[in-house]
Amino acid sequence: MSHPTPARPPETAPAPADPGTDEGRRRRHPRTARGIIAAGTTAVSALLLVAALLLPNRLDLLTPPAFLRLPAEGIVLAAVLLILPGRARRVTAVPAGAVVGVLTLLKCLDMGFYAVLQRPFDLVLDWTLLDDAADYLRESYGRTSEVLAIAGALLLAATVPAATVLALVRVAERMARRRPRAVRATLVLAVAWVTCATFGCQAGGAPVASTLDAQLLEDRVQAVRAGLADARVFAAEAAVDAFQNTPPDRLLTGLRGKDVLFTFVESYGRAAIEDPAMARQVGAVLQEGTASLGAAGFRARSGWLRSPVLGAGSWMCHATLLSGLWINNQQRYRDLVSGERTTLGKYFRRTGGWRTVGVVPGVRRAWPEARFFGLDRFYDSTHLGYHGPYFSWTPVPDQFTLEAFDRLEYGKRDRRPVMAEIILASSHQPWAPLPRMVDWHDLGDGSVFGPIRNAGKDPAEVWKDTESVRTEYRESIAYSLRSLFGFMGRHARRNTVLVFLGDHQPRPEVVAGSPRRDVPVTIVAHDPAVLDRVAGWGWTPGLRPAADAPIWAMDKFRDRFLTAFGPREAGAAQASRKAAVRRTNHSGSSSQG
Structure with missing residues (x-):
């Protein structure tokens, strides 16, 4: 007996779309x-x-x-x-x-x-x-x-x-x-x-x-x-060195027996001294430094250098000043440190009269460039004995860096004169949080900076407002300068010669878009003979350069420094030769006329 096939349930028809909805309109007008x-x-x-x-x-x-x-x-x-x-x-x-x-x-x-x-x-x-x-x-x-x-x-x-x-x-x-x-x-x-x-x-x-x-x-x-051709241009520039064949006994004769400290203050630019929003506070710090150094018998002269970079690239500025070559890009820097150029540090070491030291707290890894710069010993952030907190990018506060330099090198007894390159990094962007001065006797291992770091400002908050950035930059420069002047007041001797300068101007937000790349440079010495050597430079007496003080390209400093502090008779002979050339040219022009 056959069984009837069960009827299939009717298919459910799709519900009609509401003509008032987007789907309904698309179904009614698909092409549209x-x-x-x-x-x-x-x-x-x-x-x-x-x-x-x-x-x-x-x-x-x-x-x-x-x-x-x-x-x-x-x-x-x-x-x-x-x-x-x-x-x-x-x-x-x-x-x-x-x-x-x-x-x-x-x-x-x-x-x-x-x-x-x-x-x-x-x-x-x-x-x-x-x-x-x-x-x-x-x-x-x-x-x-x-x-x-x-x-x-x-x-x-x-x-x-x-x-x-x-x-x-x-x-x-x-x-x-x-x-x-x-x-x-x-x-x-x-x-x-x-x-x-x-x-x-x-x-x-x-x-x-x-x-x-x-x-x-x-x-x-x-x-x-231009970039591809720059390597050839730079090689030709690096091959010229007016002092390469100078005998060691005729190098730096005007500084023999002196401790010479080349100190770079991060982002210490012309804006810190001349911008109305910063000039009063930074100027007050410079005035305090002038008074304290003057009371200890030190005098100073200041001028301007034109930095090869703006906003960042401190290592290029350091290399420019010390090598006498214009280092304005990374390829030039690499070519420089892989070559045989004689830096200021090498010239000091060549004389046999100085121990050359580098204090580079911003370095956190191997730094093979120390050999190129002619340093007998260098101290990075891991060798300064600091166990306090970082302040954003800055590993070690400047006050601690300088005190560590005295503990590790400068304050040692029965040592040779020191030529030191010291980097002060607390004024490095983002300028928050910032350290502040503490009693020098309380520095210890740097743990004292912990509460200061915790109470500091958040970089993200500071960088929401340009005026806040400018304010914190100003505070950072004031801190770095106070640290330097405090170190000089505690440890400087009669034979100390300090050269301190900025590496570059700060970021465009701080300098209000100014394209100027000038940085202050100052020589401080107790011995009047040292400043007499640079009397012809036209620099301003004191720690603050005048607005119309000479501006040199930073790469010109090395040769001018070596000339000023070389043998007196060499400088006089050079001046005599220049005068003779001028007289010859003048007489030639007169005869032609």
Whole structure:
């Protein structure tokens, strides 16, 4: 007996969409919905490309008017894509979009370099500085900030070129489908660009007819050529050394028996002395130092040096002063320290009259450069006996650094004269939290700075406001100078000669965008004969250089110093030769007349 097949349940019909919802409208007008999405995607792609082409390479130029311009590169690119046939158009759109993306990334790098160094990123010479930037983030803001910054940079490097490629491919295909309309729009934009260029139309102080990316590309090509040629230029400069063949017994004769301390004060720039917001407090510290040193019989003369860098790169400034060569990029620094250039430290050591010492608290790892700079012994942050806290980037407070130098080297009995290079790092950015002066007898192993560190300001809070940054910078310079003058008051002797100077100006936020790179330099001595040697330099008496005091390029200091403190008769003979040349030239000109 057969059994009836059970009836299949009826299929449930889909519920009708509510005609008032977006889904209902898409179902009723599918072609219209797709068209709106396609048009929206194209519009977003076009806006992305225009924004990338008009993006400035400096943060201070990143304003709404910067995007109210006509990019010539975009108009030319649109015309080329309209001319090309289908396959060639797609093949061209991909590398062109990648170039737009890479240029956008380059402008982002420029923003960072302008913000810190007030110059653009160098495609040949600056890649190694990215490692230093990562180290600075880790030491100042913690490992998490470093990891997040690196991850963000990698994400940006991957997504920006991909986005600009996809956007340009999308726009190119859309223009091809609407060729007549696209041709008319391109012609209108081209005429508008030429008109704006002819009449000099501007938006927010910038030309409406923009050629930003073309100019950027041209500048980078020239910079790459210069960077590639710089190695040859630097090698030729390094081969010239006026003192290389000077006998040791004729070197530094005016300083024999003296302790000579070259002390760099981090970020101690002209702004600290002349900016109205800082001049009063820093000036008061210099005045206090003048009084205390004067009471101990010391006198000083001060001038200006022009630093090779601005905002960062202290090691390049140290190398410039000590080597007598202009070190304004990392490649020059590497070439210098791998060569045989004779530095000031080597000249002091060559005489046999000094023990050469380096105190470099900012160094936390192996430092093979110590041999190049001619140091018999150097002390990094791990060899100063400090067991207190870091102050953001700064490993050791300046007061402790100087007291450790006395304990480890300067205060020893029956020693040879010392030539020392001392780095004071407490005024290194981010200038928060800051140490403060404590009683010198309470320094101990540095643990006394723990409560000071805990009560200090958070760098993230300080850097929310430019005026706060400037205030903390000013406080840091005051602390470093007080530490130095306090050390001199406690430990300086009649045979002490102190040369202290800034390495570079602080960041653009602190100097209000000023391009000046001047830093103060001062010579302090008890023996009047020392300052007599530099009387012809025209430097200002005291610890504060006058506004019109001479400004030398920092690389000129080494040779001027060696000349001033060499044999008197050598200097007199050199002056006599120059006078004879002048007389000869004058008589020659007269006879020709």
